Amino acid sequence: MLAFILVFLLITDLPRLINRKNPVEEIQRDSVVYQKPLWQAMSMDALVHEKDPELIKYGKELIANTSLYLGPKGKVRSISNGMNCQNCHLDAGTRPWGNNYGAVLSTYPKFRGRSGTIENIQKRINDCFERSLNGKGLDSNSREMLAMKSYIEFVGQFVPKDSIPAGSGIWKLKNLKRAADPIKGQVAYEQKCVTCHGQNGEGVMNADGTAYTYPPLWGVHSYNVGAGLYRLSRFAGYIKANMPYGATYDKPQLTDEESWDIAAYVNSRPRPHKDLSKDWPKRSAKPADHPFGPYDDGFSEQQHKFGPFKPIEDFKKAKNKK
Structure with a gap:
């Protein structure tokens, strides 16, 4: 029995488990304080201990190559726009601050203000299909849904319930004192982003036309206006920690201002519409950067879309104290 336990610990990444017990180190970089050690996904080597390892493997494959199975030319069905889940959830949802799945198992089920x-x-998962992949949701009992859910739960093992580990989700940038500027963003985009995403944001399709090697950032095949990355703060933080290709949270290639402005430019371009009339049933709960009214704070839709956001946030805080 002791030998089995030792083998299990080695397979599942003993250094990471040890680091979880070490004091958390806070590190200042630019406008953000972050903590170490960062969340690390469960190693796929640990699948030998899972009840249905093939289902988990299939889940990872679906997230990495969604379009191959569920895109316009999908092997299983055609319900999405040709992008892969991995285009937004980098490294199949395991990269630090790459919109990863580190806090999913630990925090769900949970109340979300967007749906109320x-x-x-x-x-x-279906929100992502209907918004980021601009498609249709999966049957909740389908093998594909069960596989993706199993994989997400697998990589988030050992995160304590109701906790959010360091490095999970998306990098949070400090608010600009000004509005994000799409015109400045276009200049930065043309310097930093065109090589992969194209002059017209069209992305790069693979040779057999089944999926995007580099995803489209606007246009009919991109995410729709209901996607999480259509919120400027989310997209700017995502860009800062991950873009352009080769950038990481600790080796960024863009300034904070460039990240905000590129996000503003990309999200100002045409993209698919979605009916959001049922989103945020409690109007006062809308985030400062939710880009569609009506609002209860007196600020314009333009400011909610591009900022500056701090005056809106300050207003909300003051109102909540009353």
Whole structure:
């Protein structure tokens, strides 16, 4: 029995488990304080201990190569726009501050203000299909849904319930004192982003036309206006920690201002519409950067889309104290 336990610990990355017990180190970089050690996904080597390892492998494959199975030319069905989940959730949802799945298992089911309901992981997955992939949701009992859910739960093992580990989700940038500027963003985009995403944001399709090697950032095949990255703060933080290709949270290639401005430029371009009339049923709960009214704070839709956001946030804080 002791030998089995030792083998299990080695397979599942003993250094990471040890680091979880070490004091958390806070590190200042630019405008952000972050913590170490960062969350690390469960190693796929640990699948030998899972009840259905093939289902988890299939889940990872679906996230990495969504379009091959569920895109316009999908092997299983055609329900999405040709992008892969991995285009937004980098390294199949395991990269630090790459919109990863580190806090999914630990925090779901949970109440989400956008829907005004308690949501489970299946609902969260289908939100991505309907918004970021501009498609249709999966049947909650389908093998594909069960596989993706199993993989997300697998990589988030050992994160304590109701906790959010360092490095999970998306990098949070400090607000600009000005509005993000799409014109400045276009200049930066043309200098830093065109090689992969194209002059017209069209992305690069693979040779057999089944998926995008580099995803489209606007246009009919991109994410729609209901996607999480259509919120400027989310997209700017994502860009800062991951873009252009080769950038990481600790070796960024863009300034904070460039990240905000590129996000503003990309999100100002045409993209698919989605009916959001049922989003944010409690109007006062809308985030400062939710780009569609009506609002209850007196600020314009333009400011909610591009900022500056601090005056809106300050107003909300003051109102909540009353």
